Amino acid sequence: MAIALCVQRGLLNYTDKVIKYWPEYGQSDKENTTVADIMSHRAGLPALRNSNLSTHEYLDWYSVIHKLEKQKPYWVPGTQHGYHAYTYGWLAGELVRRVDIKKRTLGQFIRDEIAKPTQSEFYIGLPENNENRVSPIVTKVIEKQMFNVTTNSLFQQTLLPFSELDGFNDPIVHQAEIPAANGITNARSIARIYASLIGDLDVSKRLLNAEILKQATKSNTPENEPDQVLMQISTIFGMGFMTYGSVFNIIGPGTFGHNGMTVRTALNRFVSHYDQAKSDILSSTDAYCGSTISHASGNGSLMRLAPVPLLYHPAPLNAIHEAINSFKTTNASQQCLDSCRELLNSDQLYVPAGLSHDYWTTTTTISLLEPPVLAVMTGSYKHHNPHEIRASGFVxxxxxxxxxxxxxxxxxxxxxxxxxxxxxxxxTVGSVYGMLPGAYYGINAIPIEWREKCSFQGLVQTIADEILTQPQQLAETGEKKVAPSNQTSLLYRSVLKVYNELAAFYSGTIKRRVLPCPKQYKSSQ
Incomplete structure (x- = not known):
């Protein structure tokens, strides 16, 4: 990404020879190496040959750069490719440092030009005061066996001196700049940075324009060319990104990014869970087929909770039962169900008259809850500062x-x-939140200018009124019984009635299976 930004700004060109920007690189038969060769792992320097550098020297940028300048390539640059596991970062990073007007290191460049504009956290060279936030790498036996190979293969040479992944738990390694291997970030930041490559963010314009992104993600690897480092498999590289193929086959054609144990494992888990959920839905006749895995504890179910206590307000136990059923259609994890139950069961949406604000937000039923739910319902939110609150899609x-x-x-x-x-x-956070002060303060507390700008306000009010008129029919079932299915469907029939009346009024519109726009609806009142 940093190289692509330099290309976009006219500081680099993929087709230029490296010596144009870095004259010392032209030693030992490397004078014809292009920027594209480095970026697509064709430079012939996948490892530091016959290296006798100490670990301390590996952490020193200039010691490594001087050795790469003098080293003879393993193959003629541009004629083959092989994964440059560690050397790639030093080579690309030195190019950035050479052309950057401010002569910043790659870590500094990324912080200033990528992380800061996208409001992301991505460090190559971790500030010491952030060390306590770093999660350690925990490796499985099979991973250690793979990295601690004893053969004198080119693959093994590329991993020196950090052939043991545990070495990356050392704070000294965190604070050094090893661009291809010690970037430290979080999932949110990775998502924001990648999103910024394909479109504008809420805080900034996209990082790369469409043409530069196209250049960066176009394959520079001949079809079926074997990777000289990764056991002759057919990896495919663009200008720094892996592109879709037999090796990098996540999601689908057009995907770009990079394989790696952490991201690959996460995406594989996501895809497998998605495929399983899709299979369950298609093969099941049960309406309550939402995923039960904790990774699928989304907040969408909580967003649609409000109509249930409206319909069942004389019978709270029925409300809890039906709300849980509503959750189970899409999100059936225990955390989702506990969240639903506790919001309703703790009087959060049944406001007793005369109770104080503080009482209402702390009343809860202590039960065998999932620990994260229990923490919230016993008041964790009271003691958090704004930066400790995450408005994510997690329920x-x-x-x-x-x-x-x-x-x-x-x-x-x-x-x-x-x-x-x-x-x-x-x-979604706003929708979930709106249920609480809406019930507590009442509709008149909502600023009138907000209500006037609400799209379909008449339709929303009508549906709410229809829902609210049904409880007397449901109350006959008693609080300790679940409403029969024919009575539960009154809600559906009420909403359908309103929709059909609207559809009849706009008969021309409904043929196109779309609702009228807010302006049309408002003018009809």
Whole structure:
């Protein structure tokens, strides 16, 4: 990405020879190496040949660079390719340092030009004060066996001096710049950085324009050419990115990125869980077929909770049962079900008259809850500062963010702004949050200018009124019984009635299977 930015700014050209920018590189038959050769692992320097550098010298940028300048390539540059596991980062990083007007190291360049604009955390050369935030690498026996190979193969040579992954847990290694191997970040930042390559973010314009991205992700590897380092498999490289093929076959054609144990494992888990969930849905006649795995504890189910207590407000036990059933259609993990149960069972959406704000946000039923749910429902949100609240798509974090915004404010408007300004999954967090102050403060507490701008406000009000008129029919079942299915479907029939009336009014529109726009609907009142 850093090299692509330099190309975009006219500081580099992929087709130029490296010696144009880095004259000392032209030693030992490397004078014809191009920038593209380095970027697509065709430079012939996958390892430091016959290296006798100490570990300390490997952590010294200039010691490594001087050795690479003098080294003879393993093959004629540009004629073959092989994965440059560690040397790739030093080679690309030195190119950036040479052409950068400020002569920054690659780590500094990435922090200033990539991480900062995208509001991401990505460090090559970790600041010492962040060391306590780093999760250690924990390796399995099979991974250690793979990295601690004893043969004198080219693959083994590429891994020196860090042939043991445990070496990357050393703070000294964290603080050095080994660009191809010691980048430290988190999943959110990786997602933001990659998203910034293909479109604008909420805080910045896209990093690379379409033409530069096309150049960077176009294969520079001849078809079926074997990788000289990775056991002759057919890897495919663009200008720094792996591109879709038999080796990098995640998601589908058009994918670009890079293989690696951490990301590969995560994506494989995601794909396998997605495929399993899809298979379960297609093969099941059960409506309650939401995924039960904890990784699928999404917040979408919590977002649609509000209509259930509206319909069942005389019978809270029925509300809990039906809300859980609603969750199970898409998100059936225990964390999702516990979140649903506790929000309803703790009077969060059944506000007793006269109770204080503090009482309402702390009343809870202590039960055998999932630990993250228990932490939230016993008041974790009370003690968090804004930077400790994450408004993500995870159901626990969404619930905590909503309760945090409500607890630390004293009006609907103030708490609404506090909730949505957390960013990230702001729309869903705002929806979940809106149930709480909506029930507590009432509709008149919502600023009138907000209500006037609400799309389909008449339709929303009509549906809410229809839902609210049904409880007297359901109350006959008693609180300790579940409403029969024919009575439960009253909600569906009520909404369908409103929709059909609207559809009849806009008969021309409904043929195209779309609803009228808010302006049309408002003008019909």
């Amino acid at each position: 626990i974090e969404t619930m905590e963010a909503a309760l945090w915004a409500f607890y630390h404010t004293n009006s609907f408007e103030e708490s609404a702004l506090k909730a949505v300004n957390l960013g990230n999954d702001a729309d």
